Amino acid sequence: MTENEDAATLGQGRAKLIARKEEWAREGRLLTGATPGSNADPDRPRLPPGQTLVRDWPVLDLGVQPDVPPAKFRLDVDGLVEAPLSLDWEGYMALPQVESVSDIHCVTQWSRYxxxxxxxxxxxxxxRVRPKPDARFVVFHSHDGYTTNVPLEDFDQPDAMLAHAWEGRPLTRQHGGPLRGLIPRLYLWKSAKWLRRIELVTFDRPGFWELRGYHDHGDPWREERYG
Structure with a gap:
């Protein structure tokens, strides 16, 4: 198979995956109708409605896994901020590092504790970037062209982070390495892989899946799978 044929096959697979997920959104697939509370509810169950607990970490993407070696890494944080940042890998790793433990919940119905x-x-x-007073939302931009949006208040949480390691090892390419966002309080599609840019904006700007029928917010405990 030639390189062009490989690209065509990949494009067809991507289109089919997108079409299938758009159909899920139209049908409300996986919705249980249960609404036990939001992610801010201290009495919420640990497993959100409609989810199944797994021990592995399933790989889900659009058929493209960008290769971003440290020498080519760049992260820009800009938009409505007082002090924009542009970091290479050494600059990112020089920032104070933290460790955390959290559960993750994928809109495709699996959760991992x-x-x-x-x-x-x-x-x-x-x-460090100091958001301006009119900054209300965050838009994540990935190396594969993917985008997703979250309210600034969901990013400005103690468990949200930019992760480079999982279970003591560098984050693999298939799971978004070298760097991915992590917002455990929302479905995992909001935790963008292969981060390239973080943009702060005033008005909400729906991202890739949000424009294709997925919920604009994505609270697992409210079952905000689709819009």
Whole structure:
């Protein structure tokens, strides 16, 4: 098979995956109708409605896994901030590092408990760029062209971070390495892989899946799978 044929096959697979997930959104696939509370509810169950607990970490993407070696790594944090940042890998790793443990919940119905992460806390990053008063939302941009949006208040949480390691090892390419966002309180599609840019904006700007029928917010305990 030629390189062009490989690309065509990959493109067809990507289109089919997108079409299938758009159909899930239209049908409301996996929705149980249970609404036990939001991620801010201290009495919420640990496993959100409709989820199944797994021990592995399933790999889900659009058929493209960008290769971003440290020498080519760049992370820009800009938009409505007082002090924009542009970091190479050494600059990112020089920031204060933290460790955390959190559960993750994928909109495709699986959840995994007690994931150990290492990285830079979102609040550390925000303290350095200093969001302007009119900053209300965060848009994540990935190396594969993927985008997703979250309210600034969901990124400005103690468990949100930019993760480079999982279970004591560097984050693999298939799971978004070298750097991915992590917002455990929301479905995992909001934790963008292969991060390239973090943009702060005033108005909400729906991302890749949000424009294709997925919920704009994505709270697992409210079952915000689709819009």
């Amino acid at each position: 007690d994931n150990h992460w290492q990285g830079v806390a979102a609040r550390e990053l925000l303290s």
